Amino acid sequence: MKGPAKIAPSLLAADFGHLADDVARIEAHVDFLHVDVMDGHFVPNLSFGMPVIESLRKTTGLYFDCHLMVTNPVSLFEPIKQAGGNLVTCHMEVMPDPSAAAVRAREAGLDFGLVINPATPFEAVAPFVELCDLLLVMSVVPGFGGQGFIPEVLPKIEAAKKWVDSHGLPADIEVDGGITPATAVRARDAGANAFVAGTAIFRAPDPVAAVAELRTAVGGE
Numbered sequence: 001m002k003g004p005a006k007i008a009p010s011l012l013a014a015d016f017g018h019l020a021d022d023v024a025r026i027e028a029h030v031d032f033l034h035v036d037v038m039d040g041h042f043v044p045n046l047s048f049g050m051p052v053i054e055s056l057r058k059t060t061g062l063y064f065d066c067h068l069m070v071t072n073p074v075s076l077f078e079p080i081k082q083a084g085g086n087l088v089t090c091h092m093e094v095m096p097d098p099s100a101a102a103v104r105a106r107e108a109g110l111d112f113g114l115v116i117n118p119a120t121p122f123e124a125v126a127p128f129v130e131l132c133d134l135l136l137v138m139s140v141v142p143g144f145g146g147q148g149f150i151p152e153v154l155p156k157i158e159a160a161k162k163w164v165d166s167h168g169l170p171a172d173i174e175v176d177g178g179i180t181p182a183t184a185v186r187a188r189d190a191g192a193n194a195f196v197a198g199t200a201i202f203r204a205p206d207p208v209a210a211v212a213e214l215r216t217a218v219g220g221e
């Protein structure tokens with residue numbers, strides 16, 4: 001899935017009263033829509049579920065990168081596919097068997113990825129990166145938008161990039177949390193090629209200009 005830098009606005013920071021409008025505004029300028037699903041259990045917050053994803057799917061052709069901050073992600077694969085999702089990422093912290101989950105995701109017709117929290121070492125996910133279309137490295141503790149980037153995750157991104165390159169793997173390396181043009185550059189320098197940004201895009205006075213600024217910062221076209 002690699003290629004030029006990918007920009008993935010996080011829906012969590014959009015205006016929930018005008019989701020379709022907010023997405024339509026940036027649609028032509030971004031690569032993925034990052035869809036944060038939370039269960040109030042794996043993280044202490046709720047976001048939205050299938051009805052919202054399904055409704056949005058009717059309004060946009062964007063690739064839905066569904067970040068599953070839930071205790072039992074595999075149970076959501078079929079519903080997410082039905083609702084129009086494209087990729088599911090599952091937290092290593094709740095994955096007893098990532099290999100089985102990858103098979104289930106592909107059976108459901110979904111792309112698959114794994115996520116690691118700031119406290120989870122790269123070594124925990126390394127043997128499973130070969131199963132992934134995308135590896136997501138959290139640069140905040142998941143649950144809420146608008147938090148500050150945790151620079152201590154940068155060496156982990158470097159380790160991921162080294163692993164992906166040395167094993168010739170296709171996985172994108174995505175970073176999520178506190179991404180601004182300045183922090184995106186640091187993540188890119190460490191090896192990330194996909195950038196999730198909620199606050200920096202949807203809460204900007206001009207979200208389209210904010211996307212352009214991010215893309216310029218990380219060297220995309």
Ligand code: DX5
Nearest residue numbers: 010142143145146178198199
């Ligand atoms: C945090 C979510 C993020 C969040 C990013 O739990 O996974 O995707 O929306 O928001 P910002 O860009 O505001 O840190």
Ligand code: ZN
Nearest residue numbers: 034036067176
């Ligand atoms: Zn996310």
